[in-house]
Amino acid sequence: MRGFWIRVAIVAAALWAGACAQLPPSPQDLQAKRFEPVPDKAVLYVFRDRPDFVDDGAPITVDGLMQATTYPGTYLRLELAPGRHRVAGFASDAGVIELELQAGHIGFLQQSVVRSFIGPARSHFRPVDEAYGRQAVLRSELVGAR
Numbered sequence: 001m002r003g004f005w006i007r008v009a010i011v012a013a014a015l016w017a018g019a020c021a022q023l024p025p026s027p028q029d030l031q032a033k034r035f036e037p038v039p040d041k042a043v044l045y046v047f048r049d050r051p052d053f054v055d056d057g058a059p060i061t062v063d064g065l066m067q068a069t070t071y072p073g074t075y076l077r078l079e080l081a082p083g084r085h086r087v088a089g090f091a092s093d094a095g096v097i098e099l100e101l102q103a104g105h106i107g108f109l110q111q112s113v114v115r116s117f118i119g120p121a122r123s124h125f126r127p128v129d130e131a132y133g134r135q136a137v138l139r140s141e142l143v144g145a146r
Helices: 002-019 027-032 130-138
Strands: 042-048 058-062 065-070 074-080 083-089 096-101 106-115 121-128
Touching: 042 065, 042 083, 042 096, 042 130, 058 074, 058 106, 058 121, 065 074, 083 121, 096 106, 096 121, 106 130, 121 130
Parallel strands: 042 106
Antiparallel strands: 042 074, 058 065, 058 083, 083 096, 106 121
């Protein structure tokens, strides 16, 4: 009987370890992580580090148009017309930042989501330098790539 329980434990451990296996990056994720500029567009990476203060999804709009929902450990690659842009949370998320973006330039914007004791979660956006932004994106997964 003891041998039976040892085999059950081994099978359970193998199943548990297999469930933790990470999927390979998608082709879109690999392409986005090449950090290639677009000559007539500005490229903006918006990322959320893992861990974040809140695990909830946080929808993002750019210039009032819905883009995607971020989660801890995810990022967006946005190709935008050069000029002034407003990146904001959606609905009750009042987080907002305005950025001036240039053609052929790549920028990085960190999104942190916090929740107070009363009220909904709120995004805080912070531009970061290229080295920090690239490292954060490299350890994250592209939103919607699976």
